Amino acid sequence: MSKAQTLERLKARRLTMLAQAEEMAQLGTWAWDVASDQTTWSKATYDIHGFDRDQAPPDLAGVLAIYHPEDAALLARMVDEAVREGTNYALQARIYRPDGSLRHVVARGAAERGPGGEVIGLFGTFIDVTSLKLADDEVRRSEALHRHLMENARDIFVRESPEGVILEASAGCRALGYEPEELVGVNVVSLIHRGDLETLRAAHEANRAEDPTDRDREYRVRAKDGHYVWLQGSAIPVRDADGGVREVVSIVRNINDYRLSRDALAVSETRYRLITEQITDVVACCNPEGLVTFVSPSIEALVGHRPEELVGGDSMRFIHPDDKKAVRRAVAAYVAKGPGAPSPSIEYRAVRKDGQVIWLEGHPVAIYDAVTGALLELQDCTRDISARKALEADLGAARDAAEAAAAVKSAFLANMSHEIRTPLTAILGYSDLLTAQSGLDGVGRRHLERIRAGSQALLSIVNDVLDFSKLEAQQAEIAPEPVAIAKMTEEALALFSPQAQDKGLDLTFEVDGPLPAHLMVDPHRLRQILFNLIGNAVKFTVAGEVRLKVAYAADLERLHLFVADTGPGMDAIQTARLFQRFSQVDAASTRKHGGTGLGLAICKGLAEAMGGGVSVESTPGQGSVFHVHLWAPVTDLSGPSEPELEAAPADDLKVLVVDDNDVNRELARLLLESFGAQVLEAPDGESALALVQAGPVDLILMDIRMPGLDGPSTLRRLRGQPGPNQAVPVLAFSADADLEGAPWAHEFDGLVRKPIVAAELLAAIGRCLEPPTADAQILRSVQ
Template identity: 35%
Template sequence: MKTGNASSSERRCPEKSHDEQSLILQLKNLQHVYHRLLMHMPDGCALLSRQPGSGKEEEFFIQEVNPAFEDMTGAAGQELMGRSTLQALPELATRLNRACMQAMGGTQPVDFQHFLSSQAKYFEVRVFAVGENICMGVFSEVTGRMHFQEALRESREKYRTIADFTYDWEYWLSPQGEFLYISPSCKRVTGYTPEEFKYDPDLFRRIIHPDDLPLLNCLKSCDHELQQESHSETDFRIRTRDGREVWISHSCTPVFSETGEYLGRRGSNRDITDRKVAENRLQEFAVEVETQNLELARARNRAQEASKAKSTFLANMSHEIRTPMNAILGFAQVLEQDPDLTPRQAGHLKTITRSGNHLLRLINDILDMSKIEAGQVQSSPEDFGLVDMLEDMGLMFSSRAEAKGLQFILERDRHLPGNIRADQGMLRQIMVNLLGNAVKFTSSGGVACRVRTEPAQDTGEKDDSRLRLTIEVEDSGPGIQEIDQQKLFEPFQQAEEGIKEGGTGLGLAISRSFARLMGGDIEVSSTKDRGSLFRVHILVETSTGPPRTEKKPERIIQGLQPGTGPVRILIVDDRLDNRSLLQAILEPMGFETRQAENGAHCLEIFQDWPPHAVLMDMRMPVMDGYEAVERVRGLPGGRDCFIMAVTASAFEEDRQEILNTGVDAYLRKPFQNVELLEELGKGLHLQYIYACNDAPGENAAGPHACLAAPGLPGHILEDLSLAVSEGDILVLEKIAGKLHRTDPDAADTLLKMIQNYDYRGIESWLKQVEEQNETQYAEDTDDN
């Protein structure tokens, strides 16, 4: 039995041993897994236990630590094992032991933060019970996060310090969209306090104008979108507590940590209502300006159209008047050469010529004023003799003054330069207008002209060659009322005396415009019944070069030199009277002529009868002169033909346009016969016979170079006396032309003195002729 019993007991022992071994093996496996987990945990782990009944129940001992714990604390595991927390971790022991006691006495883990000064590290520690008298402590290092939070706190404090005193409304939004900070100035801007915005998160959205809500990125609901946004700026409107609409300039910037962590957004709002009001006013003003500019543009276009229409009208008017005037004055010149004219007929011709020239001067004044108003007149400086020009003016107007019984005085400063550089034509016209008016409106007393120069100190330029030329014209005439002085220089305006005497009222307006074009002006001072003083000042330069010589009138042409051969001239004009005039001038001189009434007719004649020269009118029906010139140049011999435009156009731009067509010369209607002949002579290289058989370039002689024959008609003497008294060069030249048929010697003598502006010589010559006539009359009486 023992044996049996013993055998049975022996058979059961191996089974128990096997179960135990299995449990032991499982335990070992769990221990191995636990150990591996512990060793690879990123956080520091320490297994702590206490020894009950030892009298040190609140003291815990370190049973095991992982490598992460060793790295965090800086202590090796062998140094820590079996040692109490007080021995191994004296800085941490008290708090760690207390946490272990709390964890074992409850069901929840215990958390705390601790700064380990020996390692200068922050830890978050979690302690929980894992068995009876055993706890596990898990240590997470949060040094970086704690430093950042401290920096963030300091930054917020600085931001708060600045923002609390800023004029703008500042705020800081958390990543969740909550207001972390709002500056007190928000109440000034919105009427709401910072607390109202913090406790009512939707208040900010509600006060924004609905139309402007889409503009605000800071109000996006998706935090991810906010993080992707860079700095943004926009303007929007809000409604304040008291109902005002306020414009806000908003800027918003995302805030990130050094490691790139998104911390929220900082925003700034500025009240820009005043600026927006100003901008709106500026925009309204800009719209008004744009509207005004459009109106100005329309007005400018209308003005340009009106100016163009005016120019077209003036051009047409000029053409329509100059064309018949050309025939009137031209045929008058032809008739004046008729030796069979009676005194009555000669007087009628003189009236026709004077009236025609007067009308022509009026037209020219109107055209000049039109060009000035259009800005088409410019000063053209040239070198000329100032003293010579003043002597011419003195001779011209002293005769006129003496004829009216007036005294004429010309005073020149002794330092006056002999030659200057300025626009001689403008200066001469100014003086003619002022001196002419002075003589015209003065019935007793006299006229004085004073001329001086001084350095031009007010030009802003240091230039010794620049001078200020001052011309004063003073008379003892009727004077000008103050009310008339104000409008005296306006176009078509005249004083009371001017209205009585007639005229266009353009002379002074043109003179002032010319003076201003030359850098000066004209002033007037006058007292009723005590005369007037006109003062002109212009800027000139002293001239270092020789003065431009005045072009002397050519002597009277009698015809082509013998042996010249046939010279064929084709006259092209749509008006018969113009063609007839040119024919009447040319054929007596020995030219052969044919006539064409338009450009097409010109081309037909040109091919059958090749001319040496073509006198081409430019405005004609069927084919005008512009096309005709181009077509003629394309015909055989057309390139060598001399083409002269003979036109009534009075505008310089028309002249340039005509010259650009390829014509060789330009002659404006009405013209002097000698001008036509001179141009043909130059273009065709012709030689003429002149009165007295002198060469055309010979210097003018004295009054005895070609003595006048007795018997000069009395009406011619009267015309000469009147022309000399008025200083009318044009009339004197015409009388000389009239004389050359009957008395070439007398005509030549007169022409020479006209060329020298020798009015006193002409007067002396007239007295000599009168004496010869009286002597001849006495001799005839004695014979009878």
């Protein structure tokens, strides 16, 4: 074989090997001849572009048609420059093969020059880099995701060496006060609380294990400001080909709030368990279906059942059958009010295991879901109130007994008043009649005056006892009306002029500052207070003066009264018991001056009932000052005028006196006849009703307490039967303690109290005989 043949054979062999290498490497080649405009492609070039190998290679336009528009324009420009200027080119482009798949290729081209340096053709290569491009994109995406997590995650990502040296830390470490670069190179041991170093050591051991199963650890890490924060870390070891740990990646999160809450919950749970196991009250829980889910051990001492006997059962199991319905209703009403309703107190009977019935008190509390508002659980704290119930029963019996005793006391006082006033009526009445007669010598008149004075003293004692009884029972009636206060208080002081003159005492009246013309106050109660205070001052003062000073505080609407004397005075011990009932400064004063010891206690009670009070300032040997303050608003209205008691309205009147006591009837008759009246008498209600049918009378004076038909019943019979006296005025005539407050008082046209005071009787007659208004006539006609 010639040398030339050998060279040709080697050349052919090289070309064959080159073609095989291109196909094995998936390297596509191509060539373009300028003169003939012919293109040749390798097999790999066909495969890369997705064309059929049996087809002729497409021209440049056909190739550019499958390239991405942006890449096609760039490739066309590069090819044009290579042809014109003979330059080389290279680019990465996207092609859409005929089957629709997207491929990434790297296209390179170079110019072939002729002998004269002109470009006679192009040749180039194609490499399919799709897999590399996708892998590169995935790496970039992964790196971007890693960087995003490192910079934005609230958890802390840490890479550390097997020895625990931090290689990288995410931006989450800023929550601890560190910048990520500050932690690089720091050994984690220096940051861990020494109490948690064993936890860290166990974590490192787990990392070195072939198959660690416990990676979640909780430990405290020192923040930059020095305080420790609870973190939870999950470590993942990264191993090399030999299985050794190359580095450790940890995901760490802040659990400080959770850990503190968990620890607090654990403490609370321990405390709760301790309380529920030690307290004598019973703590129980039940679900919305009423089944017991928990009950404290104290239940056994309460009802005899052990907790395990009750858990899972009906919460109403040991409630007395008669009380179950009421308890269910009370709990349902409480739950229906929803969250925020106050816990009710429910009392009920329970039946112990041994059959004994006891009283319990429960305070259920409803627990609701914070989101949906659904009832989750009912918690109850129950205690034994059997002793309290027994005490309440005893107190109820004692209260009933006390009320019965009070009723007996009231009845006794009313009866005592009636029984004492009845003979006093005769004594005082006949004393007044004898006093009005002439012909008595000096001795007889003096004896008569002493009888009258003793009777008045006895009447005063009765009134004091009855007044104090009303105040003690809070039944004292206060009836404010417009009062000319300066005139009334000065007249009250002037009434004691005879007693003061007999002892050589000066009475002084003083107004301190502006005083309104009229105030709203109860004049009768105010007089009673003043009579007590001024009377005591005159009684106990031997020489000097008694002074009454009146002042008014407009801003407080308060009336101030000062009663000062130059008497013996009192020390602190004496003043401390001065306003106590049945008390005087010493026994000697009771023997010397008399009295019940109720006067100042009554003053105190009346002042308090009128919105004020009483106090005293006293020094032994220097006298005393009693201070009274009362609520008394200003009024522009004047009070009712006092009746003209001197008038004699009884002239030519026909009066029927009805009383079972013949002495009282005779006394009333003598008194009325002395004023010119004609008097008829009836000893009882039935007799009175018979007399009023016989002919008209002008007025009836009727006793209240009579055997058989009493006064109110007689009046109702009179008003209910036709006759000449159906509408006649009727005055109640009684020695009862409380005429104005009696339930029948409004049925009468007026009230006359025994013992009879002539002026009061004549005033009552004058008021009820005034011409009635049209409204009064209508009212009288329908009674």
